[in-house]
Each structure stands twice: as C-alpha cells, then as structure tokens.
Amino acid sequence: MKILGTGCASPSLAVTNKMLEEFLDTSDEWITERTGIKERRLMTSEHLLDLAVEAARKAIDDAGMTAADLDYIICSNVVNEYSTPALSCLIQGAIGATCPCLDINAACAGFIFALDMAEDKLRAGKAENILIVCAEEPTRMVDWNDRNTCVLFGDGAGAAVVGRGDAMKTVRLTTSSRKEVLYQVRRLEPTPYLDGEREFAPLVMKGRDVFKTAVSSSTADIKAMLAETGIDPSQVKYYVLHQANERIIDSIRGLLGEQPEKFPHNVERYGNTSSASVPILLDEMSRAGKLSKGDILVMSAFGAGFTTAGCILEWTK
Numbered sequence: 001m002k003i004l005g006t007g008c009a010s011p012s013l014a015v016t017n018k019m020l021e022e023f024l025d026t027s028d029e030w031i032t033e034r035t036g037i038k039e040r041r042l043m044t045s046e047h048l049l050d051l052a053v054e055a056a057r058k059a060i061d062d063a064g065m066t067a068a069d070l071d072y073i074i075c076s077n078v079v080n081e082y083s084t085p086a087l088s089c090l091i092q093g094a095i096g097a098t099c100p101c102l103d104i105n106a107a108c109a110g111f112i113f114a115l116d117m118a119e120d121k122l123r124a125g126k127a128e129n130i131l132i133v134c135a136e137e138p139t140r141m142v143d144w145n146d147r148n149t150c151v152l153f154g155d156g157a158g159a160a161v162v163g164r165g166d167a168m169k170t171v172r173l174t175t176s177s178r179k180e181v182l183y184q185v186r187r188l189e190p191t192p193y194l195d196g197e198r199e200f201a202p203l204v205m206k207g208r209d210v211f212k213t214a215v216s217s218s219t220a221d222i223k224a225m226l227a228e229t230g231i232d233p234s235q236v237k238y239y240v241l242h243q244a245n246e247r248i249i250d251s252i253r254g255l256l257g258e259q260p261e262k263f264p265h266n267v268e269r270y271g272n273t274s275s276a277s278v279p280i281l282l283d284e285m286s287r288a289g290k291l292s293k294g295d296i297l298v299m300s301a302f303g304a305g306f307t308t309a310g311c312i313l314e315w316t317k
C-alpha cells in the first residue's frame with residue numbers, strides 16, 4: 001500500500017474558547033492550559049456528508065484520478081445522521097463512484113484501521129485504488145452543558161486514496177474492551193415488547209483514565225513498531241499522532257525522548273475530530289510542502305474501545 005493523494009474539509013464556523021465562555025463555566029485559560037485547544041470547527045448549515053464529499057474529491061484529485069478509478073471505499077465514522085445506509089454509500093453516490101463500499105467504526109483509531117484493511121485488499125489483489133474517508137461529528141455526541149467533554153471536540157473530514165506499493169512498514173492494532181472510560185448510548189426507537197426502560201446518554205468520559213491509557217498505549221505501540229522494524233528513531237521524520245490533546249502529544253514525546261519539531265499538531269485549531277484528525281493533519285502537512293519522498297512517518301491513534309492503532313509509513317508522493 002502507498003498513499004497516492006490526500007484531502008480534508010472542515011465546517012466554516014470556528015468556535016473559539018472565548019465563545020464557549022459565553023454559555024459554559026469555563027475559560028480560554030483552562031482549555032488552553034489543559035488541552036492546547038484554542039478553537040474547533042462546528043457544523044452550522046453543513047451536513048457531515050458535505051465535508052466527507054469535499055475531502056474525498058480533494059484526495060481523488062490529488063491522486064490524479066477520477067471517481068471511476070476507485071474500486072473500493074472505506075469510510076471511518078462513529079456517528080452521523082444516518083444509521084443506514086452507511087455513510088460510504090452516500091459518499092459513493094455523491095462523488096459518482098460505482099465501487100463497493102463500507103463503513104467501519106474503530107473510534108479515533110479508524111484511519112489506521114482503514115489503512116490496514118486497504119493494505120489487505122491490495123495485497124490480495126482485490127483492489128487497485130481505494131478511497132478512505134474519515135468523517136466525524138463528535139460534537140453531536142456530547143452534552144453542550146458538560147464542560148468536561150464538549151470543549152474537547154470538533155467536526156471534520158480527512159481522506160486518502162491508496163494504491164499498490166510497499167510504503168507500509170508495519171501496522172499494530174489493539175483492542176481491549178473497556179466501555180466505561182469513553183462511551184455514548186444513543187436513543188433507539190421503542191418497541192411494544194421491550195422490557196424496562198432503555199437508557200441513553202451523551203458522551204461519558206473518564207478524562208484522566210483516557211489520558212493515561214492513551215499515553216501509555218501509544219508510547220508502547222510506537223516503541224514496539226520501531227523495535228519490530230529496526231527503524232532507528234533518528235530515521236523518523238514525523239510522529240503523526242491523533243490530535244486529542246496537546247498534553248497527550250507532549251507526554252508521548254517526553255517518554256520517547258524526542259524533539260518537539262517531530263510532532264506536528266493542529267489540535268489548537270480543530271480540537272479532537274476523532275478518526276478524521278490524522279488524515280486532516282497529514283493532508284495539511286502534504287499541502288504545506290512539509291513531506292518529502294522517502295520520509296518515514298510514525299502514526300498512532302487511540303480512542304473508545306479502548307482501541308489503539310499505529311503504523312510506520314514511508315511517504316512516497
């Protein structure tokens with residue numbers, strides 16, 4: 001597998017910490033100090049599908065292709081307005097592709113899970129060009145009266161077109177079932193036969209627990225991948241990490257004993273956009289000319305599940 005093109009899209013409205021102070025018992029100072037986030041993008045007139053389609057079109061264009069060249073679409077998504085059909089089906093129609101498609105939900109680690117699935121399809125000779133779209137609206141999962149959670153998230157979409165190559169040096173996926181640290185129970189339609197009341201709740205998060213698990217698991221994944229591949233840290237150009245919290249990124253960097261310049265971030269502008277965060281950052285880096293052919297990138301993401309995913313990828317564009 002190798003990456004052929006990337007794209008991203010964000011809602012037009014930027015919501016600053018100061019804007020949150022107007023209705024929440026919070027402050028720009030608290031949010032900045034604890035998370036590094038200064039603003040996040042939130043949907044107003046847009047729908048998530050609009051962002052997904054924009055990101056997809058940019059990635060296809062960047063790869064020098066048309067939608068007709070795609071033979072598989074994987075969409076990483078936790079929630080969107082439609083329970084069914086899958087968001088990937090709606091994207092397929094909107095961009096004018098005709099290939100099979102499916103959605104996956106590996107929470108914030110979804111992009112790397114999707115890269116791994118794409119790698120398998122390409123290796124098996126079942127596809128030539130695969131579109132991965134990570135489109136997320138976590139701001140629709142949180143209670144906007146809960147300062148513990150709503151300040152952390154933003155909406156967005158990131159996409160990549162991948163094709164055959166040997167850029168993927170290793171992948172590491174882990175899942176440990178620990179619902180209690182991060183979950184949302186959505187409301188489903190009642191039936192006349194259900195026993196008892198079914199509860200639903202906006203996002204519930206044990207922030208400190210998530211923080212510690214994210215830091216320890218991501219650091220362990222990165223060390224294990226470097227040891228497995230024999231890649232020396234000095235050969236790594238960038239660590240492209242899930243953008244949940246600048247302090248999480250800093251803690252991982254500290255444990256790896258690495259330089260800040262190797263840890264690009266945009267969490268200050270977008271907040272946590274779930275699985276879209278890694279491809280959005282990758283696309284911004286690519287378009288800003290920060291990536292060169294042959295660069296070794298270490299990616300790592302973590303989220304609800306608890307799920308982690310890491311990979312080492314050579315930039316080949």
Ligand code: COA
Pocket residue numbers: 025026027030031034035108147148149151152205206207208209210211244245272302303304
């Ligand atoms: N504004 C002001 N105060 C806030 C606040 C906000 N937005 N959110 C929480 N607080 C308060 C808490 O109520 C608590 O007050 P108390 O001591 O009176 O009870 C205090 O700040 C400290 O909370 P604490 O949980 O100890 O802070 P923290 O240093 O752990 O930071 C997080 C909280 C959520 C920023 C941090 O734990 C975190 O980032 N966790 C990971 C979250 C994450 O990334 N989730 C998604 C993973 S994919």
